[in-house]
Amino acid sequence: MGRSRNLWLSVTAAVLSAVLVYGLYMLQRQQLEKQETVAVVVPKRFVAAGERLENGDLEWVRMPLAAYTPDMVTELESAAGKETAVPLGKGEAILDWKINEHLLQPRSGESTFQIPKEYIRSISNGIRAGDKVLIYASGEGGESQRLFEEGVVVASVKSSANVEVDSLEQSYLLSMAEGNKEGMYVARRDANAMIEYLNLNLREEQWLAIDRLCKGGTVKLVVAYSPESFGQLGADAALGEREDE
Structure with missing residues (x-):
């Protein structure tokens, strides 16, 4: 009886x-993995631009630390609620x-202003939403001038029916987000209506400058498409040319 008990013990x-040995091994392995890997945020599914x-x-998901780069997102809140550029x-x-x-959306320090007709x-x-445009002042008896050195972003262009002016076959914004320059070109040529209302993302001083010049009625604006905007919001990001907001 005593022998059986000793054997059982x-x-x-x-x-x-x-x-205990296995538990310590797994704990050490997990700690080692955490030291050699980093958790990064990934989509659970394919996400279109x-x-x-x-x-x-x-x-x-965890990935080898050697493959990690500083531009990888590691916090859910840094990605949730944002739009994909590609x-x-x-x-x-x-x-x-x-x-x-x-x-x-207007950047920090900007607001969206509808420019009176x-x-x-x-x-x-x-011109399409997402473009950068150049603004010129043109008046009778005065010399025309460019108002701002930099281009300004078009928030939207609306028809008289308050519908965004775009191509019915090829969305300009989607082509821009995907970096599809051919699609952008096609969408720019095909439009579902004429532009009636223009909304621009401007700093306060830019809007005040426009209002001071134009409210008397003798000076009006000429809004020109800028080649800066061709792929600006998608391709520039891919090149890493990001602006601090």
Whole structure:
């Protein structure tokens, strides 16, 4: 009886010892993995360009530390609620230049202003939302001048029916987000209506300068398409030319 009891105690002790050793091994392995890997945020599914990311679309995966780069997103809140500038593959590490705040939202220090129709002399027909445009002042008896050195972003261009002017076959904004320059060109040539209302993202001093010049009625604006905008919001990001907001 005593011999059987001793044997049982020996077996139990051996099993407990093995479990303890295995537990310590797994703990050390997990700590080592955490030291040699980093958790990055990836999509759970394919995400097309221009889509808004939700929490449910995202998850973490661990990757080797040697493959990690500083532009990889490691926090869910850094990606959730943002739009994709380019398509994202399932399980692909999200890079910060591939996502952004809503493309047409004004940046820090800017607001979106609708330019009164009576302030405008002419608008280039090829302008689309997301473009950068150059603003010129043209008046009777005075010399025409360029108002701002830099181009300003078009928030929207609306028809008289308050519908965004775009191509019915090829969305300009989607082509821009995908970096599809051919699609952008096609969309720019094809339009569903004439431009009636123009909304620009301007700093306060820019709007005040426009208002001072144009409210008397003798000076009007000429809005010209700028080649800066060709792929500006998608391709520039891919090149890493990001602006601090």
